[in-house]
Amino acid sequence: MGYRVVVVGATGNVGREMLNILAEREFPVDEIAALASRKSMGTEISFGDKTVKTKDLDNFDFTGWDIALFAVGSEATKIYAPKAAASGCVVIDNSSLYRYDPAVPLIVPEVNADAIEGYKNKMIIANPNCSTAQMVVALKPLHDRARIKRVVVSTYQSVSGAGKEGIDELWDQTKGLYVPGQEVAPSKFTKQIAFNVIPHIDVFLDDGSTKEEWKMVAETKKILDKSIKVTATCVRVPVFVGHSESINIEFEDFLDEHEARDILREAPGVMVIDKRENGGYITPVECVGDYATYISRIRQDSTVDNGINLWCVSDNLRKGAALNAVQIAEVLGNRCLKKG
Numbered sequence: 001m002g003y004r005v006v007v008v009g010a011t012g013n014v015g016r017e018m019l020n021i022l023a024e025r026e027f028p029v030d031e032i033a034a035l036a037s038r039k040s041m042g043t044e045i046s047f048g049d050k051t052v053k054t055k056d057l058d059n060f061d062f063t064g065w066d067i068a069l070f071a072v073g074s075e076a077t078k079i080y081a082p083k084a085a086a087s088g089c090v091v092i093d094n095s096s097l098y099r100y101d102p103a104v105p106l107i108v109p110e111v112n113a114d115a116i117e118g119y120k121n122k123m124i125i126a127n128p129n130c131s132t133a134q135m136v137v138a139l140k141p142l143h144d145r146a147r148i149k150r151v152v153v154s155t156y157q158s159v160s161g162a163g164k165e166g167i168d169e170l171w172d173q174t175k176g177l178y179v180p181g182q183e184v185a186p187s188k189f190t191k192q193i194a195f196n197v198i199p200h201i202d203v204f205l206d207d208g209s210t211k212e213e214w215k216m217v218a219e220t221k222k223i224l225d226k227s228i229k230v231t232a233t234c235v236r237v238p239v240f241v242g243h244s245e246s247i248n249i250e251f252e253d254f255l256d257e258h259e260a261r262d263i264l265r266e267a268p269g270v271m272v273i274d275k276r277e278n279g280g281y282i283t284p285v286e287c288v289g290d291y292a293t294y295i296s297r298i299r300q301d302s303t304v305d306n307g308i309n310l311w312c313v314s315d316n317l318r319k320g321a322a323l324n325a326v327q328i329a330e331v332l333g334n335r336c337l338k339k340g
């Protein structure tokens with residue numbers, strides 16, 4: 001006996017990855033429904049070795065369906081997630097709409113799976129921002145050992161975080177720089193992204209930070225520990241898939257870099273690639289399509305009493321979105337929606 005699973009936003013990058021990962025991990029699916037806007041209705045999408053045709057989200061009845069993985073923006077989520085939840089279908093939402101709602105659990109299974117019991121409040125579970133997910137996977141095992149006081153993170157976020165349009169803009173601009181007459185002005189991003197970096201993701205807030213940076217602070221506190229001080233600088237870089245992060249961590253207690261490396265090697269969801277030699281570290285092009293949160297460059301920060309620096313890379317469409325959502329569904333199924 002399996003589950004009747006809906007993927008909402010099946011034609012987008014994250015929606016397609018949700019279907020791929022449900023099949024890869026052999027999630028027990030009795031029936032799958034791939035939903036998209038009316039204009040995309042009938043689009044054939046891969047689901048393992050099968051294909052499914054998209055149905056119209058607007059007319060879909062969620063009654064009798066067990067789990068709905070949402071991969072659409074907050075506006076559409078605001079309309080359809082309550083409909084699904086009211087029909088008794090548990091929503092796992094990748095948008096930011098419900099992440100900061102105290103009644104809605106915000107889950108990274110390797111970090112706070114126990115909080116999933118809160119799904120009963122609204123029949124909704126929130127998936128974190130991609131840049132948060134990989135970071136808390138890295139922080140959790142170290143926090144358990146030496147209690148983190150403060151985190152300073154700089155991100156190097158790929159253009160796929162901005163959707164298909166972000167990917168297209170990098171491709172078209174890069175091509176345009178080499179093919180006369182095909183120059184492409186910035187449209188999705190505020191400045192040229194090809195061969196450039198942009199220290200601005202999402203909107204600016206009154207304190208001078210961006211909403212993307214605020215998300216990393218707020219979500220780390222909700223998922224891991226509200227006492228941890230977090231400051232972030234989120235930067236868009238000309239990489240198609242794979243977010244990278246330089247993370248500086250200050251602990252309550254001293255943690256030796258060798259012990260930190262050993263702890264991370266054993267941590268769930270983590271792969272350590274850390275040799276002090278050419279190529280002894282992870283780069284984003286190497287993480288694409290993987291499940292792991294990769295960690296490299298683990299070293300003492302001798303400028304403070306109890307500091308560690310590290311480099312963290314993960315596929316933002318997978319651990320940063322679709323994989324984490326499917327892992328939440330696995331925990332939900334195993335702990336809360338037991339089938340005969």
Ligand code: 2RA
Pocket residue numbers: 129130131157158160161162201212
């Ligand atoms: C980005 N984290 O990278 C945001 C949303 N996916 O653009």
